[in-house]
Amino acid sequence: MGRYEELTSLSLRKGFLIPSAEIYGGLAGFYEYGHNGARLLRKWENLWIEYFLGLGDDYHLIDTSTVLPYRALEASGHVDLFTDILVYCTKCKEAHRADQLIEAATGTSGEGLDVEQVRSAIRENNIKCQRCGGPLGEPVPFNIMFPLSVGPQGEEKAFLRPETAQGAYLSFRREFEILRKRLPLGLGSVGRVYRNEISPRQGTYRMREFRQAELQIFFNPETFDEELDLEEVKDARLRVVLKDERGGIAEKSVEDLLDGGDLPAFYLYHLAKVQEFYLDLLQVPQDAFRLYELNEAERAFYNQIHFDVQIDMESLGGFREVGGVHYRTAYDLTRHAEHSKERLEVFHGGKRFVPHVLELSFGIDRNIWALLDLDYDIGEKAVLRLPARLSPFTCAVFPLVRRDGLPEVAIRIYRQMRRWFEALYDDSGSIGRRYARMDEIGTPYCLTVDHESLEKEDVTVRERDSTQQVRVSVERLRPTLASLLDGTISFEGLQGGH
């Protein structure tokens, strides 16, 4: 079984990511979260919110509409430009995404090609239908937004949003006023977005309904560098692939990159913060993480600087994008100001200007998938080594045996724990089998009530990764688990202290 199949199997058996409407055979490009996945998802989102909105005092979460009017997406450029190039097979009528066809046939990326370039590439490489080998038709641009008609007569043309970012741009003026006209102002959004992908292969990597977590930071380009605490990150060694040094990952300190002069301080600060989120909070191994700079041909024209956040996933054959850091300049607000006829300039630091935007953008489902890929360890036994804070369940409570009053005590402890943590109760099967069940969904702590517990009012706490156990009094369970979760004590420390 390949790695992708291993993860799909885990997902289905344990309720992480599951095809939507499964009993009707699913709907291509749509997946959903079962009960373990939903908890992992919610915890990932909460961690993202805590960390990224914690980057500034005026950084706030907003929750904007998934339906946007035509005019707003015309202004943003999505109506004209949010297209992939589509090629039909003239024989079997299969729809292909041109860049994928070209990449499959030639081994080089077909991204960013226009219709004319696609036509040439197909002709020069004699590319045929991947499905039936038939001749391909004319390439045509295809807008991948889902249109929606609102009102009984469809009188309002709208689209499902293709990204959460636009909600922040549309809200900027009001939030800037409410938040008393300070910059930098951060507006974060976590939510669903929709793209009518031509061929949503690769399972959960390219879906038609997916989730983004995005932070738009609106700033004054003349003062932003000084408003950040660069000292904090200057020694951070960033794992970068620069656009002119594509050989491999280079480790460069923020200080050296700053001296290089190509990347502004505010941008490096945020690259360092993104790396910290991945390496420290999500516990991604160093080797599996890189920040990959796009060159002018690869990045969108409105992005002055663009690094992808990439994680090495065995299931997807290597490094794949899970996020990006985009310096979008004043493009978005300028466009919306022109189209809406509203003033989106601000007065700040003695000048009037349209704020610039730095976007920190993450595909949530890709990140969840990446964690499953990195953390699902099938050695002697199957263990999902998620960071404890992200595990769907924090603890499980077991009676060692189903007699002698142990279940009653275990249930009482379970009900207590459930007030503060995600907890499960399990009394079926051998204790080893119960541990194995918990290991596979990543539960970091199993609390077992044995005969000794009845006298001593304690439980054994077994840690997932070390499989070591330590006895903890029932009274100290809550603070002990809380400290293990927030990292103020380690399990080894707990063993030592005992």
Next chain:
Amino acid sequence: MGRYEELTSLSLRKGFLIPSAEIYGGLAGFYEYGHNGARLLRKWENLWIEYFLGLGDDYHLIDTSTVLPYRALEASGHVDLFTDILVYCTKCKEAHRADQLIEAATGTSGEGLDVEQVRSAIRENNIKCQRCGGPLGEPVPFNIMFPLSVGPQGEEKAFLRPETAQGAYLSFRREFEILRKRLPLGLGSVGRVYRNEISPRQGTYRMREFRQAELQIFFNPETFDEELDLEEVKDARLRVVLKDERGGIAEKSVEDLLDGGDLPAFYLYHLAKVQEFYLDLLQVPQDAFRLYELNEAERAFYNQIHFDVQIDMESLGGFREVGGVHYRTAYDLTRHAEHSKERLEVFHGGKRFVPHVLELSFGIDRNIWALLDLDYDIGEKAVLRLPARLSPFTCAVFPLVRRDGLPEVAIRIYRQMRRWFEALYDDSGSIGRRYARMDEIGTPYCLTVDHESLEKEDVTVRERDSTQQVRVSVERLRPTLASLLDGTISFEGLQGGH
């Protein structure tokens, strides 16, 4: 200014509920959450999840797709039956919802009427266009789901989901298997749903994109009563309007209602739990809460018992629905089994049967609006008296004056607090003005650093509703606020203990 306008003004000025795409003039029926609203929303959802998924050991959150295939919604009955009756004005072409027209003209509800009945009502009451007085055309049924074409050729017909419930029904079989075939099984969903309302008036009460929190409990009708701890609720006095006693709210104990014999024990248990959520956790005043039973003509045909959860909102002119408790029997799973050809029967308690469903359903935005209505107090001063756990921000930190080193200390405390609570820092304007700002967004605790604080390493904690203050050492701030939030101490207790 009427109550509705007061709340709208609060909403816009402070960033609670705001029209979507405001700089483009909005989109009728679409609202979104600004930075205070988004935090209130997220906290309401977390409280709902904690309380309702805590009702059972096998109750879990899932996160399902907002796009559902045609076949699934055909099976559920939505394709055929999820319609309102639409009447156009023949003169000005305005679209009217027939039941609203009839209610406005006659004072009696037009809900549940069919096309023929609407036609008669319009003729008999000589109803004209509300907008221009012109003659009305033929009533026609209008399906209020938003259709979506998926794939480059629109080859997959789908809809945006009109309720979250269907996701749970479609997931039932897989989750039942993963969760080891136990009943009752609860599947909860929190998320957006979409209805193309004919005339989305009443602001945020009837929106085209809105949020639901729904728990579907799948159970064995022969054993469910015994599986619940009825003792726990038997003395609860439910504030009900029974279908045959429409006079006013009656307070009846669960025990008395049980003796009445019309309502099964499992149903009463959940009514009591819903009431507890509103009265205890959301702190809705008794008088503003009722459980309103629908009669056979009013409820959907598949609901054997249906109570609306209603809150008295001044801004909407009286009691309005914010949720419902629906005994749907085996209707949903039976339909999906027939249409999908999959077996949705279970074997439980020695029998094979299709599980019954009890649905606890809540409109999140209506609940948020209801809290604003109940808690926004404009007496001498404007105070949003939200339960402390739901307030967008838990605390604000102020230096008394902007000199003598007070801001530095206050900022340090603010940064500490922000690790554990939603916190704001404010040093602009008089202290009274800063308190007033916090009162209006409902912040329950303001921490002020004064000159005494420098020696004593403490702050004054001022409570929003009493406006009383008490000094608390910086060291004790975290546990003190945590205990105030979870209710283990009261502010009066804190004053006494000082």
